[in-house]
Amino acid sequence: MSMSCTPAIRTEGLTKRFGDVLALDHLDLTVERGEVFGFLGPNGAGKTSTIRLLLHLIHPSAGRAWVLGVPVDDVARAHQHLGYVAGDVALWPQLTGLEALHLLGRLSGGVDQAYLDELLLRLDLDPSRRIRTLSKGNRQKVALVAGLMHRPDVLLLDEPTAGLDPLMEAEFQQIVREAAARGQTVFLSSHILDEVEDICTRVAILRSGRLVEVATLDALRQRDVAVFEIVMDGPVPSFSDVPGVVAEQRVDGAVRVSVHGSPQPLLAELGRRPVVSLRSREPDLEEVFLGFYGVKDRR
Numbered sequence: 001m002s003m004s005c006t007p008a009i010r011t012e013g014l015t016k017r018f019g020d021v022l023a024l025d026h027l028d029l030t031v032e033r034g035e036v037f038g039f040l041g042p043n044g045a046g047k048t049s050t051i052r053l054l055l056h057l058i059h060p061s062a063g064r065a066w067v068l069g070v071p072v073d074d075v076a077r078a079h080q081h082l083g084y085v086a087g088d089v090a091l092w093p094q095l096t097g098l099e100a101l102h103l104l105g106r107l108s109g110g111v112d113q114a115y116l117d118e119l120l121l122r123l124d125l126d127p128s129r130r131i132r133t134l135s136k137g138n139r140q141k142v143a144l145v146a147g148l149m150h151r152p153d154v155l156l157l158d159e160p161t162a163g164l165d166p167l168m169e170a171e172f173q174q175i176v177r178e179a180a181a182r183g184q185t186v187f188l189s190s191h192i193l194d195e196v197e198d199i200c201t202r203v204a205i206l207r208s209g210r211l212v213e214v215a216t217l218d219a220l221r222q223r224d225v226a227v228f229e230i231v232m233d234g235p236v237p238s239f240s241d242v243p244g245v246v247a248e249q250r251v252d253g254a255v256r257v258s259v260h261g262s263p264q265p266l267l268a269e270l271g272r273r274p275v276v277s278l279r280s281r282e283p284d285l286e287e288v289f290l291g292f293y294g295v296k297d298r299r
């Protein structure tokens with residue numbers, strides 16, 4: 001198979017157990033080259049475990065994975081293609097940002113100095129300060145620059161915008177778009193759809209170690225989900241046990257119910273109650289997404 005049609009990332013039955021905990025359950029995933037791929041799921045869904053498996057920092061209980069056709073356990077070759085940014089950054093506190101970047105650059109090799117300078121400027125990072133004196137957001141920027149500066153073919157980003165302010169998040173998204181336009185692949189994990197929906201071509205939704213869905217954002221938007229806003233006379237009951245109801249939210253005096261598929265069971269339930277008004281509308285993406293999480297996982 002030629003390099004140009006080899007997927008950026010492929011996993012086959014990838015599984016990870018920690019004792020009794022099944023962190024990842026037979027993940028089959030293909031990410032094409034040049035994609036910005038959102039990897040979404042609530043806390044504990046298995047996102048970080050997947051990324052650590054791709055880096056071969058932890059070893060699978062079953063299954064296999066490849067980066068640009070290279071088996072991930074061939075670490076020396078696979079890591080030539082990979083960049084990685086973790087959400088909880090632990091860098092050397094005594095070094096300045098620049099010292100850390102130079103050290104990491106020598107380790108990974110192939111740093112594009114002009115690009116490094118551009119990133120420092122765009123992310124508004126002062127590289128002369130010691131890392132221990134930096135705020136969480138600024139430490140995160142050092143990690144982002146470190147992950148990006150050698151222009152890896154495949155970037156694994158684990159909740160990379162934790163601690164960034166909205167302005168910097170927008171700049172980061174622009175940098176990611178440009179990386180993808182150059183042909184780099186970006187694998188971006190998050191538990192917040194909002195963070196990824198503007199930049200991702202496709203998203204996968206993971207829940208309790210299982211892949212629930214892989215879809216383009218357009219397809220996700222067209223899911224068969226409707227939202228009903230109901231005002232009732234008197235106390236509003238919970239509809240979460242009604243078949244088809246995937247999410248429920250209280251908003252002063254009204255209840256907002258997301259329904260997947262036929263609304264018939266909800267309408268039958270409402271027929272027995274003192275409904276003052278009922279409006280239905282298209283869901284926003286967050287509501288579709290919450291539908292996949294399921295009512296019982298809502299915080």
Ligand SMILES: Nc1ncnc2c1ncn2[C@@H]1O[C@H](COP(=O)(O)OP(=O)(O)OP(=O)(O)O)[C@@H](O)[C@H]1O
Binds near residue numbers: 021023044048050
């Ligand atoms: N080293 C470990 N030992 C034991 N259990 C672990 C270990 N690492 C992860 N787990 C468990 O595996 C499951 C998946 O965790 P993982 O960190 O991959 O989820 P996540 O989707 O990245 O969550 P978060 O958004 O909170 O980072 C969780 O139940 C977690 O407690």
